[in-house]
Amino acid sequence: MGFYPAIDHEDRCIQCFSKIQHPQERYCSASCQQKAYRQRKFDELRKRAGIPATKLCRFCGAVFMVTSLKQDACSDVEDEDGETEASYECIEAREAYEDARDDALAAVAKARRNAVCAGPDCDKPAGWSGNGRPRKFCTNRCKTREMRARKAGA
Known part of the structure; x- marks a missing residue:
């Protein structure tokens, strides 16, 4: 040593x-x-x-000691036993925030799954593979019809 x-x-x-x-x-x-x-x-x-040694918890507003650069809530702080020292109100507020976030993500996924084709006179589902954004048209045929209708109108 x-x-x-x-x-x-x-x-x-x-x-x-x-x-x-x-x-x-x-x-x-x-x-x-x-x-x-x-x-x-x-x-x-x-x-x-430029990160201060203490921060305000974004859920309950309490002051806590920062132990990592990305820490933004006092419910992230753990003592030597692995137990959190956060207040009951902070934990409840964090759970409510996470529930609301999960509901919003579920609503976005539902909207993606239920996307409707943007082709003229077509109400079929456009489809979504589960990754990225959903398709705009159900088939290439609908895509071509929409493009031709747009050019003819312009």
Whole structure:
């Protein structure tokens, strides 16, 4: 782990504060050293990106400590046991938001599945493969008829 001058000797790990076996070191183990390194790198990235150390939760409005660059809600924060520390109101608001988003996505998918052909005098379903946007015409024949009608009208 490296030798540090006597003035920098610590009796406790500067990451987890447990007792250190060898006083010439700063960390009790390689994992604590790695954790501290990652935290320093994260802090540097956060400062460079202009992200504050604390943010307001977009669901409940509470202030929380930022632990990742993309974190925007206090319900994303987990303690060492893997449990979230968010309030009940925040979790409820997040679930309501996710339910509304799922309903909107389902409505869009339903509209895509039920798309009607844009050809002249055609009410057949245009069809949708499940990827991307739905077809505009049910067949190439309808597409050609619509193009010819558009040119004749112009």
